[in-house]
Amino acid sequence: MRARVLVRPKAGILDPQGQAVERALPALGFDGVTNVHVGRLIELDLDDPARLPEMCEQLLANPLIEDYEVLLGSVEEPLAG
Amino acid sequence: MRFGVVVFPGSCDDLDAQLAARRVGEAVALWHADRDLQGVDAVVIPGGFSYGDYLRAGAIARFAPIMAEVIEFAGAGGLVMGICNGFQVLCEAGLLPGALLPNTGLRFLCRQVELEVVNPDTPFTGACPRGERLSIPVKHTTGRYYAPVETLAELEAAGQVVLRYAPDQNPNGSIANIAGVTNAGGNVFGLMPHPEHAVDPLTGSTDGLALFASMRDALTGAGRP
Numbered sequence: 001m002r003a004r005v006l007v008r009p010k011a012g013i014l015d016p017q018g019q020a021v022e023r024a025l026p027a028l029g030f031d032g033v034t035n036v037h038v039g040r041l042i043e044l045d046l047d048d049p050a051r052l053p054e055m056c057e058q059l060l061a062n063p064l065i066e067d068y069e070v071l072l073g074s075v076e077e078p079l080a081g
Numbered sequence: 082m083r084f085g086v087v088v089f090p091g092s093c094d095d096l097d098a099q100l101a102a103r104r105v106g107e108a109v110a111l112w113h114a115d116r117d118l119q120g121v122d123a124v125v126i127p128g129g130f131s132y133g134d135y136l137r138a139g140a141i142a143r144f145a146p147i148m149a150e151v152i153e154f155a156g157a158g159g160l161v162m163g164i165c166n167g168f169q170v171l172c173e174a175g176l177l178p179g180a181l182l183p184n185t186g187l188r189f190l191c192r193q194v195e196l197e198v199v200n201p202d203t204p205f206t207g208a209c210p211r212g213e214r215l216s217i218p219v220k221h222t223t224g225r226y227y228a229p230v231e232t233l234a235e236l237e238a239a240g241q242v243v244l245r246y247a248p249d250q251n252p253n254g255s256i257a258n259i260a261g262v263t264n265a266g267g268n269v270f271g272l273m274p275h276p277e278h279a280v281d282p283l284t285g286s287t288d289g290l291a292l293f294a295s296m297r298d299a300l301t302g303a304g305r306p
Contacts, residue, residue, distance in 0.1 A: 013227065014254065016187050062137055062173070065180045065227060 001049050004071040007061045008039035039066075082300050083107040084293075085121030087151065087167075089142050094128035094164065094277060101277035104290060105297045113145040123160040123296050124151055126167030128220075128275060138181060138223045139169030148174060160204055160296055161269045165221055168261075168271030177264055177271045178236060179228035184221070185254030191220040193285065195247040196260050196274060200240045203263055204299030205270040208291045215244075215288040217274040219252055224273040226255035226262070236262055244272055 009015040015037050022036035042060055046052070052070045061068040084102035088095045088110050095110065102108035102125065109119055113131075118124065131142035142148065148170075155161045155176055163171040171177040184190060196215040198206050209215065228236065233256060236242050244261030251258045253273070261272030276289030297303070 013182070014185065014225075016183060016185050016254075020187060059136070059140065062140070062180055064229070065182060 001046055002073055003044055003046060003049055003052060004073070005042040005044070005052065005056060005060050006039060006069045006071065007042065007056075008067050008069075009037055010065055010067050013065055082122040082297055083109060083120070084123050084125055084296075085109055085111040085118055086125045086127055087111045087113065087147055088127075089113045089129070089131035089145060091131045091133055092127050092129035092166070094166075094275065097275075097277040098125050098127040098164065101280045101289065101293055104280055105293045111147055113142070113147050116146045116150055118147075118150050118154055122300050123162070124154060125277075126151070126161065126163040126170050127277070128165030128167060131166055131170060134166070134223075137169075137173065139166060139171075139173040142166075142170045143174035152176065155264075155269050158266065158268050160299065162205060162292070162296065163269075163271040164275055164277065165219075165224070165273055168273055169223065171269060171271045176269045177262060178232050178241070179226055179262065181223050181273070182225040182227050183223050184225055184252070187222075189220070189222045190224070190252050191218065192252060193218050194250050194252055194260075194274060197245045197247055198243070199245050200243045200263075202240070203243055203267055203270065203295075205261075205263070205292055205295050206243055208295040208298050210291070214247055215274075215276075215279075215291065216286040217276055217279045217289050219274045220278075221253070221273055224253040224255065226253075226259045226273070228256065228259075233257060239265065241265065241267075243270065244274070 017038040018036045056068040086098045099108040245258045276292040279286040279289030
Protein backbone atom coordinates (compact mmCIF):
# COMPACT_ATOMS: atom_id res chain seq x y z
CA MET A 1 0.00 0.00 0.00
CA ARG A 2 1.29 3.40 -1.01
CA ALA A 3 0.78 6.22 1.45
CA ARG A 4 1.65 9.85 1.68
CA VAL A 5 1.93 11.81 4.89
CA LEU A 6 1.62 15.57 4.78
CA VAL A 7 3.24 17.32 7.71
CA ARG A 8 2.41 20.96 8.35
CA PRO A 9 3.47 23.50 10.95
CA LYS A 10 0.71 23.70 13.56
CA ALA A 11 -1.66 26.64 13.19
CA GLY A 12 -0.69 29.51 15.45
CA ILE A 13 3.01 28.66 15.54
CA LEU A 14 5.12 31.18 13.64
CA ASP A 15 6.19 29.73 10.28
CA PRO A 16 9.06 31.92 9.03
CA GLN A 17 9.60 29.68 5.97
CA GLY A 18 6.02 30.24 4.86
CA GLN A 19 6.41 33.96 5.46
CA ALA A 20 9.61 34.11 3.43
CA VAL A 21 7.97 32.36 0.47
CA GLU A 22 4.89 34.57 0.78
CA ARG A 23 7.08 37.67 0.62
CA ALA A 24 9.07 36.34 -2.33
CA LEU A 25 6.08 35.66 -4.60
CA PRO A 26 5.04 39.31 -5.18
CA ALA A 27 8.64 40.05 -6.17
CA LEU A 28 8.05 37.75 -9.17
CA GLY A 29 4.72 39.36 -9.96
CA PHE A 30 2.53 36.76 -8.24
CA ASP A 31 0.18 38.98 -6.29
CA GLY A 32 -2.77 38.02 -4.12
CA VAL A 33 -1.13 35.06 -2.39
CA THR A 34 -1.64 34.75 1.36
CA ASN A 35 -1.40 32.13 4.11
CA VAL A 36 1.64 30.36 2.68
CA HIS A 37 2.95 27.53 4.83
CA VAL A 38 5.83 25.19 4.12
CA GLY A 39 5.59 21.61 5.31
CA ARG A 40 6.91 18.20 4.38
CA LEU A 41 5.72 15.31 2.20
CA ILE A 42 6.69 11.78 3.21
CA GLU A 43 5.90 8.97 0.74
CA LEU A 44 6.05 5.34 1.76
CA ASP A 45 4.98 1.82 0.91
CA LEU A 46 3.72 -0.20 3.82
CA ASP A 47 1.81 -3.37 4.68
CA ASP A 48 -0.42 -2.03 7.42
CA PRO A 49 -1.70 1.52 6.92
CA ALA A 50 -3.57 1.25 10.23
CA ARG A 51 -0.25 1.83 11.93
CA LEU A 52 0.37 5.16 10.16
CA PRO A 53 -1.08 7.42 12.87
CA GLU A 54 1.21 5.73 15.39
CA MET A 55 4.21 6.26 13.08
CA CYS A 56 3.27 9.89 12.65
CA GLU A 57 2.92 10.46 16.39
CA GLN A 58 6.21 8.77 17.22
CA LEU A 59 8.50 9.81 14.39
CA LEU A 60 7.20 11.27 11.13
CA ALA A 61 5.79 14.37 12.84
CA ASN A 62 6.38 16.10 16.14
CA PRO A 63 2.78 16.49 17.35
CA LEU A 64 3.80 19.36 19.61
CA ILE A 65 4.65 21.61 16.67
CA GLU A 66 3.24 19.86 13.59
CA ASP A 67 -0.07 18.52 12.27
CA TYR A 68 -0.15 15.55 9.91
CA GLU A 69 -2.54 14.19 7.34
CA VAL A 70 -2.44 10.69 5.89
CA LEU A 71 -3.37 10.08 2.23
CA LEU A 72 -3.70 6.51 1.00
CA GLY A 73 -3.39 5.61 -2.67
CA SER A 74 -1.51 3.72 -5.36
CA VAL A 75 1.89 4.82 -6.59
CA GLU A 76 0.46 5.77 -10.00
CA GLU A 77 -2.22 7.95 -8.51
CA PRO A 78 -1.07 11.56 -8.52
CA LEU A 79 -1.56 13.68 -5.45
CA ALA A 80 -4.96 15.34 -5.60
CA GLY A 81 -5.08 18.92 -6.75
CA MET B 82 34.18 12.88 38.71
CA ARG B 83 33.82 11.72 35.14
CA PHE B 84 31.74 13.22 32.34
CA GLY B 85 30.65 11.09 29.40
CA VAL B 86 30.22 12.97 26.12
CA VAL B 87 28.03 11.19 23.58
CA VAL B 88 29.32 11.04 20.01
CA PHE B 89 26.74 10.58 17.24
CA PRO B 90 27.60 10.52 13.54
CA GLY B 91 27.45 14.25 12.80
CA SER B 92 28.29 15.47 16.30
CA CYS B 93 30.88 18.23 15.99
CA ASP B 94 31.22 19.83 19.43
CA ASP B 95 32.00 16.64 21.31
CA LEU B 96 35.73 17.34 21.53
CA ASP B 97 35.19 20.86 22.85
CA ALA B 98 32.72 19.43 25.37
CA GLN B 99 35.32 16.90 26.51
CA LEU B 100 37.99 19.61 26.77
CA ALA B 101 35.64 21.82 28.78
CA ALA B 102 34.68 18.94 31.07
CA ARG B 103 38.37 18.13 31.66
CA ARG B 104 38.84 21.57 33.17
CA VAL B 105 36.66 20.48 36.09
CA GLY B 106 36.98 16.69 36.00
CA GLU B 107 37.60 13.74 33.72
CA ALA B 108 35.88 13.07 30.41
CA VAL B 109 35.35 10.11 28.10
CA ALA B 110 33.59 9.71 24.77
CA LEU B 111 30.43 7.58 24.65
CA TRP B 112 29.93 6.08 21.18
CA HIS B 113 26.36 6.23 19.85
CA ALA B 114 26.27 2.55 18.89
CA ASP B 115 27.35 1.32 22.33
CA ARG B 116 25.01 0.42 25.12
CA ASP B 117 27.47 1.35 27.83
CA LEU B 118 27.80 4.57 29.80
CA GLN B 119 31.17 3.37 31.16
CA GLY B 120 30.14 4.26 34.69
CA VAL B 121 30.26 8.02 34.10
CA ASP B 122 28.86 10.38 36.72
CA ALA B 123 27.21 12.77 34.25
CA VAL B 124 26.31 12.77 30.56
CA VAL B 125 26.72 15.57 28.01
CA ILE B 126 24.89 15.41 24.66
CA PRO B 127 26.96 17.74 22.48
CA GLY B 128 26.17 20.06 19.62
CA GLY B 129 26.37 19.22 15.96
CA PHE B 130 24.14 17.66 13.33
CA SER B 131 23.44 14.17 14.61
CA TYR B 132 22.43 11.81 11.79
CA GLY B 133 22.42 14.80 9.45
CA ASP B 134 19.47 16.29 11.34
CA TYR B 135 17.33 14.33 8.87
CA LEU B 136 13.55 14.67 9.29
CA ARG B 137 13.90 17.12 12.21
CA ALA B 138 16.90 18.16 14.26
CA GLY B 139 17.45 15.46 16.88
CA ALA B 140 14.64 13.22 15.63
CA ILE B 141 16.81 10.26 14.58
CA ALA B 142 19.49 10.49 17.27
CA ARG B 143 17.07 9.57 19.99
CA PHE B 144 16.92 6.02 18.59
CA ALA B 145 20.67 5.47 18.96
CA PRO B 146 21.52 2.52 21.24
CA ILE B 147 23.36 4.83 23.66
CA MET B 148 20.18 6.88 24.11
CA ALA B 149 18.39 3.94 25.73
CA GLU B 150 21.11 4.03 28.38
CA VAL B 151 20.94 7.83 28.68
CA ILE B 152 17.16 7.66 29.17
CA GLU B 153 17.57 5.03 31.88
CA PHE B 154 20.37 7.08 33.51
CA ALA B 155 18.19 10.21 33.47
CA GLY B 156 15.25 8.24 34.86
CA ALA B 157 17.42 7.23 37.81
CA GLY B 158 18.24 10.88 38.54
CA GLY B 159 21.58 11.09 36.67
CA LEU B 160 22.69 14.51 35.47
CA VAL B 161 22.31 15.01 31.72
CA MET B 162 23.14 18.24 29.88
CA GLY B 163 22.19 18.67 26.22
CA ILE B 164 23.85 21.50 24.34
CA CYS B 165 22.33 22.86 21.12
CA ASN B 166 21.76 19.71 19.01
CA GLY B 167 21.88 17.88 22.34
CA PHE B 168 18.98 20.04 23.54
CA GLN B 169 17.06 19.15 20.36
CA VAL B 170 17.79 15.45 20.91
CA LEU B 171 16.57 15.58 24.54
CA CYS B 172 13.34 17.34 23.48
CA GLU B 173 12.72 14.79 20.71
CA ALA B 174 13.46 11.98 23.18
CA GLY B 175 10.81 13.36 25.53
CA LEU B 176 13.35 13.95 28.30
CA LEU B 177 12.72 17.69 28.13
CA PRO B 178 9.50 19.62 27.50
CA GLY B 179 8.99 21.66 24.34
CA ALA B 180 10.65 21.70 20.94
CA LEU B 181 13.15 23.72 18.92
CA LEU B 182 11.96 25.42 15.73
CA PRO B 183 13.82 27.25 12.94
CA ASN B 184 15.09 30.69 13.97
CA THR B 185 12.59 33.45 13.27
CA GLY B 186 15.11 35.04 10.90
CA LEU B 187 15.74 31.69 9.14
CA ARG B 188 19.49 32.34 9.17
CA PHE B 189 22.26 30.41 10.83
CA LEU B 190 23.38 32.52 13.79
CA CYS B 191 26.84 32.58 15.34
CA ARG B 192 27.28 35.23 17.99
CA GLN B 193 28.05 35.92 21.62
CA VAL B 194 24.93 36.42 23.77
CA GLU B 195 24.35 37.39 27.37
CA LEU B 196 22.28 35.08 29.50
CA GLU B 197 20.40 35.61 32.72
CA VAL B 198 20.51 32.78 35.20
CA VAL B 199 16.83 32.59 36.13
CA ASN B 200 17.26 29.67 38.49
CA PRO B 201 20.68 29.44 40.21
CA ASP B 202 19.51 26.56 42.42
CA THR B 203 19.96 23.72 39.94
CA PRO B 204 22.79 21.18 39.60
CA PHE B 205 23.73 23.00 36.39
CA THR B 206 23.86 26.58 37.68
CA GLY B 207 24.82 26.32 41.36
CA ALA B 208 28.33 27.65 40.70
CA CYS B 209 27.13 30.61 38.59
CA PRO B 210 27.87 33.97 40.21
CA ARG B 211 24.54 35.18 41.61
CA GLY B 212 22.98 38.14 39.84
CA GLU B 213 25.57 38.18 37.07
CA ARG B 214 25.00 37.44 33.42
CA LEU B 215 26.86 34.77 31.50
CA SER B 216 28.49 35.60 28.17
CA ILE B 217 28.28 32.47 26.00
CA PRO B 218 28.10 32.02 22.21
CA VAL B 219 25.15 30.60 20.26
CA LYS B 220 25.50 29.00 16.82
CA HIS B 221 22.42 27.41 15.35
CA THR B 222 19.67 27.52 12.73
CA THR B 223 17.00 25.68 14.71
CA GLY B 224 17.07 27.30 18.13
CA ARG B 225 13.67 28.88 18.63
CA TYR B 226 12.40 27.28 21.83
CA TYR B 227 8.69 26.59 21.84
CA ALA B 228 6.32 25.14 24.39
CA PRO B 229 2.52 25.39 24.48
CA VAL B 230 1.18 28.14 26.77
CA GLU B 231 0.04 25.70 29.49
CA THR B 232 3.43 23.95 29.52
CA LEU B 233 5.19 27.28 29.63
CA ALA B 234 3.24 28.36 32.71
CA GLU B 235 4.15 25.09 34.43
CA LEU B 236 7.84 25.50 33.56
CA GLU B 237 7.92 29.06 34.89
CA ALA B 238 6.10 28.13 38.09
CA ALA B 239 8.33 25.14 38.78
CA GLY B 240 11.61 26.99 38.22
CA GLN B 241 12.38 24.88 35.15
CA VAL B 242 13.24 27.94 33.08
CA VAL B 243 16.92 28.11 33.99
CA LEU B 244 18.46 30.46 31.43
CA ARG B 245 17.00 33.37 29.51
CA TYR B 246 18.53 35.55 26.82
CA ALA B 247 19.12 39.00 28.31
CA PRO B 248 16.58 41.66 27.25
CA ASP B 249 16.92 42.54 23.53
CA GLN B 250 19.37 39.69 22.98
CA ASN B 251 16.98 36.90 22.02
CA PRO B 252 18.68 35.75 18.81
CA ASN B 253 16.13 33.26 17.49
CA GLY B 254 12.61 34.21 18.60
CA SER B 255 12.46 31.76 21.50
CA ILE B 256 9.26 32.02 23.49
CA ALA B 257 9.72 34.03 26.72
CA ASN B 258 13.40 34.52 25.79
CA ILE B 259 14.10 30.99 27.00
CA ALA B 260 17.66 29.74 26.43
CA GLY B 261 17.69 26.72 28.74
CA VAL B 262 15.21 24.50 30.62
CA THR B 263 15.26 21.49 32.89
CA ASN B 264 12.89 18.56 33.20
CA ALA B 265 10.49 18.38 36.16
CA GLY B 266 13.05 16.36 38.13
CA GLY B 267 15.67 19.06 37.62
CA ASN B 268 18.34 16.54 36.57
CA VAL B 269 18.07 16.92 32.78
CA PHE B 270 19.05 20.26 31.29
CA GLY B 271 19.05 21.57 27.73
CA LEU B 272 20.35 24.86 26.39
CA MET B 273 20.98 26.35 22.97
CA PRO B 274 24.10 28.41 23.88
CA HIS B 275 27.45 26.60 23.92
CA PRO B 276 29.13 26.71 27.35
CA GLU B 277 31.89 24.41 26.03
CA HIS B 278 33.00 27.19 23.68
CA ALA B 279 33.36 29.66 26.55
CA VAL B 280 36.00 28.11 28.78
CA ASP B 281 39.22 29.84 27.71
CA PRO B 282 40.16 33.54 27.85
CA LEU B 283 41.56 33.09 24.33
CA THR B 284 38.01 32.95 22.95
CA GLY B 285 36.75 35.88 25.00
CA SER B 286 34.79 34.38 27.90
CA THR B 287 35.17 31.66 30.49
CA ASP B 288 31.58 31.90 31.71
CA GLY B 289 30.67 28.50 30.27
CA LEU B 290 32.91 26.80 32.80
CA ALA B 291 30.43 27.66 35.56
CA LEU B 292 27.92 25.16 34.14
CA PHE B 293 30.43 22.30 34.10
CA ALA B 294 31.71 23.32 37.55
CA SER B 295 28.12 23.37 38.84
CA MET B 296 27.63 19.77 37.74
CA ARG B 297 30.88 18.74 39.40
CA ASP B 298 29.91 20.56 42.62
CA ALA B 299 26.44 19.02 42.61
CA LEU B 300 27.92 15.52 42.31
CA THR B 301 30.82 15.94 44.73
CA GLY B 302 28.96 17.99 47.32
CA ALA B 303 31.36 20.89 46.86
CA GLY B 304 30.44 24.52 46.30
CA ARG B 305 28.04 26.70 48.16
CA PRO B 306 26.12 25.17 51.09
